[in-house]
Amino acid sequence: MSLMRAPAAVLAVLLLAGCAGHEPAMGQVTGRLLSQGGGSPGQRPIAGTVAFTAAGHAPTTVKVPKSGVFSVQLPPGRYIVSGTCARSRTVTVTAHQTTHIDIICTLVVGRPPR
Numbered sequence: 001m002s003l004m005r006a007p008a009a010v011l012a013v014l015l016l017a018g019c020a021g022h023e024p025a026m027g028q029v030t031g032r033l034l035s036q037g038g039g040s041p042g043q044r045p046i047a048g049t050v051a052f053t054a055a056g057h058a059p060t061t062v063k064v065p066k067s068g069v070f071s072v073q074l075p076p077g078r079y080i081v082s083g084t085c086a087r088s089r090t091v092t093v094t095a096h097q098t099t100h101i102d103i104i105c106t107l108v109v110g111r112p113p114r
Contacts, residue, residue, distance in 0.1 A: 027076055027098070032045060032069055044068075047068070048105075081101060
C-alpha cells in the first residue's frame with residue numbers, strides 16, 4: 001500500500017468503527033388523546049392507549065394519562081395510529097424531527113368510550 005493510501009484506509013476503518021453500536025436515528029411523535037361529543041361541548045383530554053403500527057417495525061403502544069398528553073420515539077416510517085375509541089389515521093415519522101398528532105374520540109350521547 002502506498003504511503004498516501006495508508007492514512008485514508010486508517011481513517012475509513014476509524015469512521016466505520018465509530019458508527020458501530022450507535023442507535024438508529026429516531027423521530028418523536030407528541031400528541032393528545034381527546035374526546036368530543038357525548039353531550040359535552042368542546043374537546044376534553046382522556047386517558048387511554050395509543051398504538052403505532054408500521055410494516056417492518058415492532059408495534060408500539062403508549063399508555064396515555066388523564067392529561068391526554070403522550071410522547072413516543074419511533075424509528076422513521078409511515079405508521080397507522082389508533083387510539084381508544086378513535087378512528088385510525090396515519091403519521092409519518094422522520095428522523096430527528098418531532099411530529100404532533102391529536103387523536104380524537106367522538107362520543108355518542110349516552111355511550112361511554114370503549
